Amino acid sequence: MAVQAATATSQGTTPETPATTTSAVSLGPAAALSCRECGTRFPLGPIFACQECFGPLEVAYDLPSGDPESLKKQIEAGPDNIWRYAPLLPVPADVADKPNLNPGFTKLVKADRLAAELGVTGGLYVKDDSGNPTHSFKDRVVAIAVEAARAFGFTTLSCSSTGNLAGAVGAAARRAGFRSCVFIPHDLEAGKVVMAAVYGGDLVGIEGNYDDVNRFCSELIGDPLGEGWGFVNVNLRPYYGEGSKTLAYEICEQLGWELPDQLVIPIASGSQLTKIDKGLKELIQLGLVEDKPYKIFGAQAEGCSPVSTAFKAGHDVVRPQKPNTIAKSLAIGNPADGPYVLDIARRTGGAVEDVNDEQVVDAIKLLARTEGIFAETAGGVTVGVTKKLIENGRIDPAKSLVVLNTGDGLKTLDAVAPTTGPTATIRPSLDSFREAGLG
Amino acid sequence: MSVNVRIPTILRTYTGGQAEVPAEGANLSEVIADLEKNHAGIAARVLDDTGKLRRFVNVYVNDDDVRFEGGLQTATPDGASVSIIPAVAGGC
Numbered sequence: 001m002a003v004q005a006a007t008a009t010s011q012g013t014t015p016e017t018p019a020t021t022t023s024a025v026s027l028g029p030a031a032a033l034s035c036r037e038c039g040t041r042f043p044l045g046p047i048f049a050c051q052e053c054f055g056p057l058e059v060a061y062d063l064p065s066g067d068p069e070s071l072k073k074q075i076e077a078g079p080d081n082i083w084r085y086a087p088l089l090p091v092p093a094d095v096a097d098k099p100n101l102n103p104g105f106t107k108l109v110k111a112d113r114l115a116a117e118l119g120v121t122g123g124l125y126v127k128d129d130s131g132n133p134t135h136s137f138k139d140r141v142v143a144i145a146v147e148a149a150r151a152f153g154f155t156t157l158s159c160s161s162t163g164n165l166a167g168a169v170g171a172a173a174r175r176a177g178f179r180s181c182v183f184i185p186h187d188l189e190a191g192k193v194v195m196a197a198v199y200g201g202d203l204v205g206i207e208g209n210y211d212d213v214n215r216f217c218s219e220l221i222g223d224p225l226g227e228g229w230g231f232v233n234v235n236l237r238p239y240y241g242e243g244s245k246t247l248a249y250e251i252c253e254q255l256g257w258e259l260p261d262q263l264v265i266p267i268a269s270g271s272q273l274t275k276i277d278k279g280l281k282e283l284i285q286l287g288l289v290e291d292k293p294y295k296i297f298g299a300q301a302e303g304c305s306p307v308s309t310a311f312k313a314g315h316d317v318v319r320p321q322k323p324n325t326i327a328k329s330l331a332i333g334n335p336a337d338g339p340y341v342l343d344i345a346r347r348t349g350g351a352v353e354d355v356n357d358e359q360v361v362d363a364i365k366l367l368a369r370t371e372g373i374f375a376e377t378a379g380g381v382t383v384g385v386t387k388k389l390i391e392n393g394r395i396d397p398a399k400s401l402v403v404l405n406t407g408d409g410l411k412t413l414d415a416v417a418p419t420t421g422p423t424a425t426i427r428p429s430l431d432s433f434r435e436a437g438l439g
Numbered sequence: 440m441s442v443n444v445r446i447p448t449i450l451r452t453y454t455g456g457q458a459e460v461p462a463e464g465a466n467l468s469e470v471i472a473d474l475e476k477n478h479a480g481i482a483a484r485v486l487d488d489t490g491k492l493r494r495f496v497n498v499y500v501n502d503d504d505v506r507f508e509g510g511l512q513t514a515t516p517d518g519a520s521v522s523i524i525p526a527v528a529g530g531c
Binding site for chain 2: 317
């Protein structure tokens, strides 16, 4: 096998081999992998589930110590992409010199017109991640996974995807010199299929929903057919997920090294939300921001709302659902990080809410007409849920609020096309224009 | 009922490296008990201290997630394919 890590297989040490924290690879400040459930630590390697309890593994760090002001200056002097935060990420120190898509440092838009519409007076911001190289936040997580794949000697990049990730992996693989083979549900939006296929790697439609695709990939990884493959969101998932921390770093840096009071984050698997929380806590721990309470709110589509349903019912366990929503990038019926999202929403005093497909479309249009930002359906979910949470009093309109738009509306034209079009079609004459009442 | 069980890499040390093993049982609970008989230690990795499926384990009987079916009481017809899969994969 082409893996040069501390492990002999793509999933874990053996029961006979005691887990240690000595790693054979170097990924910057990453020290080990740690189980979120039982705390068992493992060497850095292409593993994702705990040998002891199947719990998710995440990267544990030896974070930089010392003067926070010096670290701030170091970050601010870095490149205008996520590598400015390399000292806080599982990547080699020279990561900026390697071929990568270099995503991140997207705009934090002060959304005053949307704020006025929603009655927010404490400052409303949209973190617009449609500005990434393949037009979604996925470029952040894939960029980190690429570096892990390099470190572990993989030659093929792969993933299970609801569309955005397939494009991000395809593009990053080309730039970084990997083969790619990505898997998607066969019925995705046409735009996403084209944007994933254009990079020339293998794109495979699976006859099933995302959870079926995910299951297939999980089986493939344990088969000789998948040897030498780095699945960014399976065996590289602990590293990949860390890319979402950069959203937290950027938001705080762009607010002048301050924590926002409230954040609204979409939930698919829930990983992004948990990693943003992790990033915020790291900034506090490092002294880069002043420690103060913040609330994290999760947003789902009603047609795929397992976490929202569990939150409202007061449950700790997330019961899987069969997705049925236009927000396909969030259509994960069995969200791996759902229980942790519940913990975070409750710990911070936030909430998890959902909106129906009609409200998603209305919210996409609301953001577009107030701020000139065309969000994909996931962005419609976050804006729609934000509106709902303000209306039901969960979000305090007098406090600062950051809403994530994680992707470009051009990816999900189908969602708005039926209710969006020309105001009028006229003959090329002034009379015709006058008759249309548009003068 | 004789079924075929797909074993994830993480558990293959209990099956001598085999990715698929046969097992007997009319439902998932019986299949896991039979697995334990032939591959000691495996049940404790799949089930928690109260005998329920662990939070981060997905089990499929043929193409059906048992959490949508009868859980551990899900029937395992003769010739069925049972897959045990870590649940933490996917998404973001």
